[in-house]
Amino acid sequence: MTTPPPRGRPPAIPRLARAAAALVAVVCLAHVLWSGLAHRPVALAFGALVALGELTRRADAEAREAAPLGAAGALAYALLGEVAGHAAPHGVAQTVAVVLAASLAGSVPYTARGSGPVLDHLARRVLTVAFAAVCFQPLAAQGTFRDWSGPAHALLLIALLALTTLCDAVLAAATAHARTGWPFGPLLREELRGMVGITSAVCATGVVMALAVGVAGLWALPVFCVPLLLAQLSYRRYAAVRATYRQTIASLARATEIAGYTPAGHAHRVAELSGAVGRDLGLSGAEQSVLEYAALMHDIGQLSLVDPVPAGATASLPVPEQRRIALLGGAVVRQTGVDPAVAVVVERQADPCRDQPPAARIVRVVNAYEEKARDAGPGGGLAALEELRLAPADDYAPDVVEALARVLSRGSLTGPAAG
Amino acid sequence: MDAVPARARAYVGGIALLALVALLCPRPPAEVRTSWWAVLLLAGLYAGSELVARSRFVGTCYPVLLAGAFLLPPPAAALVALPGALLAPVTRRPAGLRRIWRAAWLTLAVWAAARVHWRLGGRDAVAGADLPGALVPAGAAVLAFCLVLAVLDAGIRTLTGTSPRVALGRPGLLTRSLGPVAVHGLAGLMMAVLWLSPYGPVAALLVLLPMCVAWWAFAQYHRERAAHQATIRALVQAVDIKDGYTRGHSERVGRATMMIARELGMDDERVETLRFAGILHDVGKLGVPTRLLRKEGALTPEERRVIELHPEYGHEMVRGIRFLGEARAAVLHHHERLDGSGYPYGLVGDRIPESARVVAVADAFDAMTSTRSYRRARPVAAALAELQRCAGRQFDPRMVGALVRALARHGWHPSVTADSHPVPPPATPLPGRRRGESARDGSGRRAV
Incomplete structure (x- = not known):
């Protein structure tokens, strides 16, 4: 999977994952229908928990934090070996069947509202839970863990869940890679970094629930939901304020367009294209968001000019003038309370490329491309790329130009629209 | 301590x-x-x-x-x-x-x-x-x-x-x-x-x-929330930099708007939204050429038309910010008048959004009570009298009444919220500097 698949054909990995999940689900459901449910109250309680967790799902949340309670409940059920001190293994098939049924039931209002597709989410949930259950349930039924008493058992569960989330991350990164064509390494790194946050809370809650139900019975479930719900609430508020912040930055960026300094939509297009180039070059999440903000505000220094630059085309100005505008922009950005790294990128967007931080190189190249390709009509993009390649070596970083070429040839973005 | x-x-x-x-x-x-x-x-x-x-x-x-x-x-x-x-x-x-x-x-x-x-x-x-x-x-x-x-x-x-x-x-x-x-x-x-x-x-x-x-x-x-508030403040400061003589105006209008909203018994969330409406009402001035904003002397009708575009510019800027809610309408309509003689759309009476009617009163009040390069500040009482005179024709009497009551109760302390670097008041107000104003200058027309 080193080359992205051509457009038009559905990518293979997501299809494979869905098919595997469907196969697992059908086999498990058939098995449970054939042999019946063991330990019904336990199954019912965990099913209710998972369904409840799914009900709190939100469409606007990122996939990782969409339904933490449901995920934690499902993992806890997969790792459940005993209830209130008595052995109660329920097998892989029942684990998957209960989780699947509960997730489906919990997703009904979500799909009824038309909030979005749930199929991929369900496939991922089924595969994750099946993996954890396959690792744990057969061995628990055989009594292999009897020697692993006390703290060792807790550590074993932690290790198991770490392995499970690792596989989950690889699967998610592979799916994203197949779908978007972005390089696999950074995607995996991004997934793993995301695990530090809410995913670790989900896993810890899963382990704690499994252990606590083993000690104290089913009453532990509602009590042990509380910290995770708190974490979920905090995350949602954080996500909401981040979204608001992004909107505000975008409107600050539009100020130059409304003031007539730059053409409409320029900042937005540069931000979008810079984001794609950054991903292609393997920038991490934090660097990506610095890049996005800097790209949105890269022209803000022009607000301090008394007379607008013709068509806002800074790339064709003499270099000292470009630097002066960049410094003015950095000064404005510093006042906005954004991460100081953003101001640095804005400030240094006109410096020679070997002195620039990576994000500033990207902004410089993409801005120049956007300005040159904007009015050139069809075929203008290629001419602009050629111009960037032939420019003096210090102006545009060659690796960034090549990444831009790859992004453009992939065609995942529409070309710059005129005006 | x-x-x-x-x-x-x-x-x-x-x-x-x-x-x-x-x-x-x-x-x-x-x-x-x-x-x-x-x-x-x-x-x-x-x-x-x-x-x-x-x-x-x-x-x-x-x-x-x-x-x-x-x-x-x-x-x-x-x-x-x-x-x-x-x-x-x-x-x-x-x-x-x-x-x-x-x-x-x-x-x-x-x-x-x-x-x-x-x-x-x-x-x-x-x-x-x-x-x-x-x-x-x-x-x-x-x-x-x-x-x-x-x-x-x-x-x-x-x-x-x-x-x-x-x-x-x-x-x-x-x-x-x-x-x-x-x-x-x-x-x-x-x-x-x-x-x-x-x-x-x-x-x-x-x-x-x-x-x-x-x-x-x-x-x-x-x-992140603190950073967001700093960014909003930066938007306002950008306006202040362009339009030097209205320093602190946005913050004060935000404060007056909040007082009116509280007096009208609005809930806290709405009061906060309206405060943002007051703070950001002139953000569209970023789109008006600096030369025009700083011009001394009379404006030509052409220049006046350009300045009067600022509510639409402002709305264009903030319409993507979802949390502002009805504040966005206030930015667009804060120069509408009850009798339909305002701009940009000449809306009449109740067709003007409530938030815009609140901001219009607060804006006019602060414009009259602060010193501008072309005239001295009026005392609060005189400004309120002027607002009451124009209530019904230009301003919503309900909002004017609420402002009067709120000021009677809490007083007006603009220094609390004014910019931390106050501009020294101009030594001599020059009579020739009224920029093509009608006789009813004080009633808020100048509060562009």
Whole structure:
């Protein structure tokens, strides 16, 4: 999977994952229908928990934090070996069947509202839970863990869940890679970094629930939901304020367009294209968001000019003038309370490329491309790329130009629209 | 706080003495051997988390303290709080006194919680993992914890005579802290149950992980929100830079808008939205050429038309910011007049959004009461009289009435919110500088 698949054909990995999940689900459901449910109250309680967790799902949340309670409940059920001190293994098939049924039931209002597709989410949930259950349930039924008493058992569960989330991350990164064509390494790194946050809370809650139900019975479930719900609430508020912040930055960026300094939509297009180039070059999440903000505000220094630059085309100005505008922009950005790294990128967007931080190189190249390709009509993009390649070596970083070429040839973005 | 009143010092001393007595005197019942390992581990955990926790919101590490209260005999539980409270950084002087106060305050609260829990037989319920049963003593202990915190805190606040924010202790009002502490209490109970289970402290520590994630997200939320507010302020400052003589105008209009909205009995969320409407109402001036905004002398009709585009520019800028809600309509329509002679759309009466009618009054009021390069500021009373004269024709009488009432009650203190770098008022207002104004200049027309 080193080359992205051509457009038009559905990518293979997501299809494979869905098919595997469907196969697992059908086999498990058939098995449970054939042999019946063991330990019904336990199954019912965990099913209710998972369904409840799914009900709190939100469409606007990122996939990782969409339904933490449901995920934690499902993992806890997969790792459940005993209830209130008595052995109660329920097998892989029942684990998957209960989780699947509960997730489906919990997703009904979500799909009824038309909030979005749930199929991929369900496939991922089924595969994750099946993996954890396959690792744990057969061995628990055989009594292999009897020697692993006390703290060792807790550590074993932690290790198991770490392995499970690792596989989950690889699967998610592979799916994203197949779908978007972005390089696999950074995607995996991004997934793993995301695990530090809410995913670790989900896993810890899963382990704690499994252990606590083993000690104290089913009453532990509602009590042990509380910290995770708190974490979920905090995350949602954080996500909401981040979204608001992004909107505000975008409107600050539009100020130059409304003031007539730059053409409409320029900042937005540069931000979008810079984001794609950054991903292609393997920038991490934090660097990506610095890049996005800097790209949105890269022209803000022009607000301090008394007379607008013709068509806002800074790339064709003499270099000292470009630097002066960049410094003015950095000064404005510093006042906005954004991460100081953003101001640095804005400030240094006109410096020679070997002195620039990576994000500033990207902004410089993409801005120049956007300005040159904007009015050139069809075929203008290629001419602009050629111009960037032939420019003096210090102006545009060659690796960034090549990444831009790859992004453009992939065609995942529409070309710059005129005006 | 350099000069702490003597009675407050005495109070802190008394509380500290009480805490010492709680720590030392009542020996634990002989049949329970205190697990010193647990005390050491919990105390170390609490001290470590206190040192790490930067942001100071309610109950940074209460789950550890409450787990101690549920696990250990009262004096040992109280001991858990001691090192963390003594070691954690204190930012304000007098540091020593503050450390002693915080340690005594927390020690006593934990001791009380542990005592209540012990008396109600919580220890056996925890050891037996009797889950619904263990909730009752734990709940009572949480209540005692909050009560002691709140009572001691109220005491020090009365004695130092400081407002809640400057008081020695953290804000510990019973009602405000009960909810969060109850959640922390549940986490502490879970820790205690798992601690005594065969799985031991390893499993108990896992309970803290979701709490840590929640705190982290909460801290991020606050950081991001502060950054967002700074960005909004930067938008306003950008306008002020362009249009030098209206310095502080946006902030003051925001304040006046808020006063009107409160007076009209709007709920807090709407008041906040309207404050943003007031602050951002002129943001569209960013789109007007600086030359025009700073022009001295009369404006040509052409130039006037360009300046009058600023509400539409502003709306174009802020329409993507979802949280502004009806404030966006206020930005677009704040120059509409009730009789339909305003701009940009010439809306009449109720067709003008309510938020815009509020901002229009606040805008005109501040324009009249602040000094501009072409005229002196008017007194508040004269400005209100002018507003009332134009009510019904230009302004909504309801909003004008609300402003009059609000000012009668709270007064007008523009210096509180004005820019921190006030521009010196121009030495001599030049009569020739009225920029092509109609006779009704003061009624807000100039408040572009």
